[in-house]
Amino acid sequence: MPRAYRQWSFPELRRAHELRAAGKTFADIEQAMGRSRDSIRSALVRAGLLPTAGQRGRPIDWGREAQLRRALTLLNDGASYPEVMSAVGWTASKPALWQALRLYGRRVGIEPRRRVTR
Numbered sequence: 001m002p003r004a005y006r007q008w009s010f011p012e013l014r015r016a017h018e019l020r021a022a023g024k025t026f027a028d029i030e031q032a033m034g035r036s037r038d039s040i041r042s043a044l045v046r047a048g049l050l051p052t053a054g055q056r057g058r059p060i061d062w063g064r065e066a067q068l069r070r071a072l073t074l075l076n077d078g079a080s081y082p083e084v085m086s087a088v089g090w091t092a093s094k095p096a097l098w099q100a101l102r103l104y105g106r107r108v109g110i111e112p113r114r115r116v117t118r
Helices: 010-021 026-033 037-046 062-076 081-089 094-108
Strands: none
Touching: 010 026, 010 037, 026 037, 062 081, 062 094, 081 094
16 A cells, blocks of 8 residues: 655745755754654655755766766767777776766667677
């Protein structure tokens, strides 16, 4: 049987989200709203207003993102993997480049066209 939870109104969710965006801790929001911090966190996650642990990930390294964007563009324009690796200064292996491009491509909506053969 699914777990029952209280439905939050839009003004309640908006207030909790605004407090969180203002830098308040869940303990502060708990005191301000009179709800437990777990219920506040759960309501914000269910509404899609708070990322889950799997969505947070590591902070974006903008230098690496530019390198991957250039590599993806070169690869999809027909360059070979060794050409792409030398053009963008990739020092890891070809499979590592493929993995990085695949993950980056999924995030931006562009898949690399060719796979690495071992």
